Amino acid sequence: MNLTKERLKSDFKKKLMNLYAESIPDSSKLHQYLALGALVKEYASEKWMDTNIQYNKRHVKQVYYFSMEFLIGRLLGSNLLNLGITSLCKDALKDLGIDLHEIEEVENDAGLGNGGLGRLAACFLDSMASIGIPGHGCGIRYDYGLFEQRIVDGYQVEIPDNWLKNGNVWEVKKEDKAIVVKFGGKVIPTFENNRLSFNYQDYEAVLAIPYDTPIIGYKNNTVNTLRLWSAETIDKDFDLESFSRGDYTKAVEHKYSVQSISQVLYPDDTRVDGKILRLKQQYFFVSAGIQSIIRRYKKGNLPMSRFDEFIAIHINDTHPSIAVAELMRLLLDEEGMSWDEAWKITTNTIAYTNHTIMNEALEKWPIEMFKKLLPRTFMIIEEIDKRFCNEVNEKYNDLQKVHDMAIISNGNIKMAYLAIVGSHSVNGVARLHTEILKNRELSNFYDFYPDKFNNKTNGITHRRWLIKSNPKLSNLITETIGNDWIHNPNKLIDILPYSKNPVFQKKIYDIKQNNKMDFAKHVKDHYGIVIDPNSIFDVQVKRLHAYKRQVLNIFGILDLYYRLKDNPNLEITPRTYFFGAKAAPGYYLAKQTIKLINTVAAKINNDSSINNKIKILFLENYSVSLAEKIIPCADVSEQISTTTKEASGTGNMKFMMNGAITIATLDGANVEMKDAVGNDNIVIFGMEKDEVMSLEKNKTYHSSDYYNSDSRLKRIIDNLVNGSLNVPPSEFADIHKYLIANNDEYFVLKDFDSYVQAQNRIDKLYKDRATWMQMSISNIAHSGIFSSDNTIEQYSKDIWKTKKVDINI
Numbered sequence: 001m002n003l004t005k006e007r008l009k010s011d012f013k014k015k016l017m018n019l020y021a022e023s024i025p026d027s028s029k030l031h032q033y034l035a036l037g038a039l040v041k042e043y044a045s046e047k048w049m050d051t052n053i054q055y056n057k058r059h060v061k062q063v064y065y066f067s068m069e070f071l072i073g074r075l076l077g078s079n080l081l082n083l084g085i086t087s088l089c090k091d092a093l094k095d096l097g098i099d100l101h102e103i104e105e106v107e108n109d110a111g112l113g114n115g116g117l118g119r120l121a122a123c124f125l126d127s128m129a130s131i132g133i134p135g136h137g138c139g140i141r142y143d144y145g146l147f148e149q150r151i152v153d154g155y156q157v158e159i160p161d162n163w164l165k166n167g168n169v170w171e172v173k174k175e176d177k178a179i180v181v182k183f184g185g186k187v188i189p190t191f192e193n194n195r196l197s198f199n200y201q202d203y204e205a206v207l208a209i210p211y212d213t214p215i216i217g218y219k220n221n222t223v224n225t226l227r228l229w230s231a232e233t234i235d236k237d238f239d240l241e242s243f244s245r246g247d248y249t250k251a252v253e254h255k256y257s258v259q260s261i262s263q264v265l266y267p268d269d270t271r272v273d274g275k276i277l278r279l280k281q282q283y284f285f286v287s288a289g290i291q292s293i294i295r296r297y298k299k300g301n302l303p304m305s306r307f308d309e310f311i312a313i314h315i316n317d318t319h320p321s322i323a324v325a326e327l328m329r330l331l332l333d334e335e336g337m338s339w340d341e342a343w344k345i346t347t348n349t350i351a352y353t354n355h356t357i358m359n360e361a362l363e364k365w366p367i368e369m370f371k372k373l374l375p376r377t378f379m380i381i382e383e384i385d386k387r388f389c390n391e392v393n394e395k396y397n398d399l400q401k402v403h404d405m406a407i408i409s410n411g412n413i414k415m416a417y418l419a420i421v422g423s424h425s426v427n428g429v430a431r432l433h434t435e436i437l438k439n440r441e442l443s444n445f446y447d448f449y450p451d452k453f454n455n456k457t458n459g460i461t462h463r464r465w466l467i468k469s470n471p472k473l474s475n476l477i478t479e480t481i482g483n484d485w486i487h488n489p490n491k492l493i494d495i496l497p498y499s500k501n502p503v504f505q506k507k508i509y510d511i512k513q514n515n516k517m518d519f520a521k522h523v524k525d526h527y528g529i530v531i532d533p534n535s536i537f538d539v540q541v542k543r544l545h546a547y548k549r550q551v552l553n554i555f556g557i558l559d560l561y562y563r564l565k566d567n568p569n570l571e572i573t574p575r576t577y578f579f580g581a582k583a584a585p586g587y588y589l590a591k592q593t594i595k596l597i598n599t600v601a602a603k604i605n606n607d608s609s610i611n612n613k614i615k616i617l618f619l620e621n622y623s624v625s626l627a628e629k630i631i632p633c634a635d636v637s638e639q640i641s642t643t644t645k646e647a648s649g650t651g652n653m654k655f656m657m658n659g660a661i662t663i664a665t666l667d668g669a670n671v672e673m674k675d676a677v678g679n680d681n682i683v684i685f686g687m688e689k690d691e692v693m694s695l696e697k698n699k700t701y702h703s704s705d706y707y708n709s710d711s712r713l714k715r716i717i718d719n720l721v722n723g724s725l726n727v728p729p730s731e732f733a734d735i736h737k738y739l740i741a742n743n744d745e746y747f748v749l750k751d752f753d754s755y756v757q758a759q760n761r762i763d764k765l766y767k768d769r770a771t772w773m774q775m776s777i778s779n780i781a782h783s784g785i786f787s788s789d790n791t792i793e794q795y796s797k798d799i800w801k802t803k804k805v806d807i808n809i
């Protein structure tokens with residue numbers, strides 16, 4: 001397709017007319033967005049079709065990335081970028097009197113994820129398409145994504161995220177490809193045709209309807225597919241018997257109970273709650289996904305015995321780990337395979353990524369609940385467990401070990417163990433995280449299956465997180481070193497020789513200032529708050545969780561505030577601290593932390609005696625689209641989790657790529673960032689892993705020692721509960737209790753002094769602009785290795801064994 005500006009203009013006007021019978025002057029921004037989106041999808045559709053045809057015809061191995069979450073955000077801007085028509089479109093719309101940027105702002109985020117894990121899945125889809133790997137997403141089309149956050153009187157209030165209210169221009173409903181998923185009932189084993197078969201009775205059948213979204217590769221012809229499943233009743237919207245009795249409540253109950261399966265994303269990203277609806281969601285999309293993969297596979301006339309040569313299924317954490325049992329069930333019961341053959345194919349097909357070592361996040365399901373909902377699947381898991389326990393016993397002859405490693409124990413099914421046993425690859429998401437998995441959390445399994453374990457450090461797509469979100473920086477890089485880095489992000493290193501060049505430094509500085517001014521304007525327009533672009537922009541944006549230690553950040557700010565009160569002449573560069581974070585609705589302490597941030601903000605922002613040297617802003621409703629705005633204007637990136645707790649982090653990489661200086665503990669991927677950029681270009685503080693592990697193991701930490709011996713901490717903590725923050729003393733009593741009486745699980749007090757010193761180093765470094773800019777440029781230069789293109793290359797080579805495919809048009 002040879003798209004010209006004139007053609008685009010005429011196509012756009014036609015689209016607006018065909019869809020809404022409107023001309024440009026009569027049309028709203030919403031209609032303009034919807035028309036443009038529909039047009040862009042059309043421009044991609046031929047490539048989409050050809051990609052599918054060629055994958056099928058050429059029998060290439062395909063990857064299916066199974067995830068409960070795909071946090072893809074907005075698609076208009078990234079689709080234009082990947083199709084290579086951003087400036088064409090901008091110019092065309094400008095001719096028509098329309099500002100493309102304003103149109104992009106109309107799109108609702110697809111917020112179908114909680115945070116890191118869901119966003120990682122989205123970056124991976126972009127990378128697979130962009131480097132030509134045949135890889136697709138499989139998940140749930142939630143009617144409601146992660147809740148919208150409002151701050152009312154300093155507290156978080158959750159509002160349903162009705163992201164589909166204006167329709168969704170990117171998806172295509174494929175009702176003709178619906179799949180039946182069965183729940184509950186009884187399994188009747190019968191002996192037919194010389195073998196055992198399993199028939200189901202009294203089950204509930206649910207229809208899974210796929211909605212496909214094109215995943216457009218960057219300036220190639222690849223368009224992969226994100227397939228999200230929605231639950232519907234099979235044929236009866238009403239239970240007819242109840243309907244004819246006039247019992248309308250009962251008559252529609254069934255419909256609502258089925259639809260509830262894909263209604264809403266669970267807003268929890270750590271504590272798992274073992275709710276049956278969550279299990280239903282998991283089985284629903286896993287069963288539909290695998291059935292549809294098998295159906296397509298069979299169209300290629302290849303034997304099922306070679307399934308694993310052509311299909312890889314990757315499971316994003318344990319949430320889809322039921323895939324192990326479901327693939328077994330389909331191979332055994334539907335395809336008539338022997339156990340051994342089915343097992344070989346299943347384990348060769350499936351690979352598993354672990355994203356956390358936090359105990360409360362490890363999924364387990366009570367046997368009784370599981371058995372009732374998925375009786376046949378349960379039988380299969382029992383058999384897998386039995387065979388596995390035998391193997392463990394054979395190897396170690398140690399019943400304690402068998403008990404410790406059993407998939408089913410103490411009344412629960414341990415999904416991580418099922419995932420490990422049923423797959424050929426288990427990976428962590430950063431070097432440190434993988435080492436901890438191997439040596440501590442999963443050491444039994446590492447000993448048993450040493451070859452399964454491997455590391456795949458996370459990555460981020462530099463297309464969304466640099467080219468799209470920071471076009472000025474991206475253009476300067478291209479002007480300076482050419483555009484090779486776009487296809488090969490490791491080439492960003494070519495700007496390193498300019499890191500000490502004053503002219504280049506000035507350009508980088510000006511871009512940061514420009515981005516900060518744009519954001520200051522956004523803040524003024526949306527919140528009516530004035531912020532100073534000449535202050536240091538210090539940003540902590542991520543989910544709210546005790547281990548991420550937003551409280552440490554707040555304590556650092558309070559300490560600085562009290563120092564300024566004591567000494568109004570203290571020479572510091574003014575700072576604006578930004579927080580953005582959603583708390584899980586049931587996570588009380590996290591919600592209290594939001595209130596604390598807002599309370600401290602109100603106190604400090606309104607204290608004129610410190611001459612505006614500190615401002616604090618809580619950014620409401622942190623989301624992908626907000627991240628794209630704030631990250632390019634950050635000077636300082638806060639990555640301050642308790643060492644060993646953050647599996648990787650990915651926000652850390654986004655800030656680095658945009659030239660922020662990171663203040664960090666040596667946790668997750670921060671370690672690898674430090675190795676890449678060098679000790680002088682990152683500000684490290686706090687305990688290292690051995691110290692944390694030894695405190696935890698020996699229980700030798702007493703937070704009150706720090707409270708009693710450090711007058712700064714004493715002042716800060718006393719002031720939480722004595723009314724000096726202008727709230728009732730009871731307001732933060734539970735945070736106080738958590739830190740002192742309950743011994744501060746994540747060592748905030750222990751790391752406080754080191755954090756304050758690190759922040760002082762930041763202040764000093766920022767004063768020396770040449771040094772600061774040299775650091776900033778070094779960070780950008782070394783960030784290329786964290787492109788998810790690199791990560792995906794490694795998954796493809798080491799785990800999936802997929803080949804790149806050039807799509808010919």
Ligand code: 26Q
Nearest residue numbers: 116117266268269272355429646647648649650
């Ligand atoms: C499970 C069961 C019930 C309800 C909710 C959940 C659930 C949902 C989401 C559990 C965990 C999550 C998400 C976890 C997550 O985002 N982990 C992050 O993954 C990133 C990508 O690998 C890492 O960079 C982060 O360090 C890790 O915290």
